[in-house]
Amino acid sequence: MIKIRARLIISGIVQGVMFRYSAKKEATKLNLTGYVKNLLNDELEIVVEGKNDVVKKLIYWAQSGPELAKIDNCVINYLPYKNEFDKFIIIY
Numbered sequence: 437m438i439k440i441r442a443r444l445i446i447s448g449i450v451q452g453v454m455f456r457y458s459a460k461k462e463a464t465k466l467n468l469t470g471y472v473k474n475l476l477n478d479e480l481e482i483v484v485e486g487k488n489d490v491v492k493k494l495i496y497w498a499q500s501g502p503e504l505a506k507i508d509n510c511v512i513n514y515l516p517y518k519n520e521f522d523k524f525i526i527i528y
Contacts, residue, residue, distance in 0.1 A: 438488045
């Protein structure tokens with residue numbers, strides 16, 4: 437079981453469309469840890485840790501997001517696993 441960490445920067449219509457709430461719900465369902473937050477430049481950031489195949493399920497979901505979102509770009513960076521988080525949270 438390989439665990440990984442990924443950082444996603446998502447642009448498009450990603451704020452004001454329940455993206456953070458939906459990402460938390462999806463990550464919690466998948467038993468992943470990390471956070472989601474809006475960025476000042478109207479993008480959204482997700483940092484997620486967990487089993488490789490499960491993290492990739494969240495990444496796949498994030499590339500389309502919730503129903504009202506419109507994703508223009510999703511930049512994915514894989515980083516060393518840190519076991520930094522206890523759960524998945526929304527940062528306000």
